Amino acid sequence: MSGFRAFKAQVPIQWSESLYITLVRGLPGTRKLHRRTLEAMGLRRCHRTVLHSNTSSIRGMIQQVKRMVVVETEEMFKARKEAEANHKALRPPLVVSHSSPATGSSNMS
Numbered sequence: 001m002s003g004f005r006a007f008k009a010q011v012p013i014q015w016s017e018s019l020y021i022t023l024v025r026g027l028p029g030t031r032k033l034h035r036r037t038l039e040a041m042g043l044r045r046c047h048r049t050v051l052h053s054n055t056s057s058i059r060g061m062i063q064q065v066k067r068m069v070v071v072e073t074e075e076m077f078k079a080r081k082e083a084e085a086n087h088k089a090l091r092p093p094l095v096v097s098h099s100s101p102a103t104g105s106s107n108m109s
Contacts, residue, residue, distance in 0.1 A: 016054060016073035016074045017053060017054055017074075018051055018052065018053055018054060018073075018074050019051070019052050019053075019054050019058065019071055019072070019073065020050075020051055020072040020073070020074070020077040021043065021050050021051075021052060021062065021069050021070070021071055021072075022047065022048065022049040022069060022071075022072070023038060023043040023045070023046055023047065023068060023069055024046065024047065024069065024070050025046070025067070025068040025069075026046050027044075027046075030068070033064075034064065034068065037061050037064050037065050038065055038069075040061065041058070041061055043069070049077075
């Protein structure tokens with residue numbers, strides 16, 4: 001199960017006025033019509049997210065390229081970003097000290 005699908009299983013889906021659309025598959029090898037649709041939505045690179053209002057024209061464009069994009073509601077997007085931030089916060093920063101040890105407590109003698 002992909003990360004997006006696993007995340008979507010955790011969040012209840014509700015009606016949203018805005019949709020976050022993320023391109024998850026590359027453009028090379030796709031039909032020209034699909035490339036033009038993605039460009040019209042503002043998706044030019046993989047793993048980029050754009051925000052659009054939930055209208056019938058946008059839903060039709062999403063339907064056309066549904067195998068290449070992931071659509072999230074506002075609540076799902078915020079919850080995913082919060083989960084990513086929490087995951088990054090679990091790792092403490094790596095601190096390297098390059099200072100020389102004190103002369104009195106040297107173990108090199």
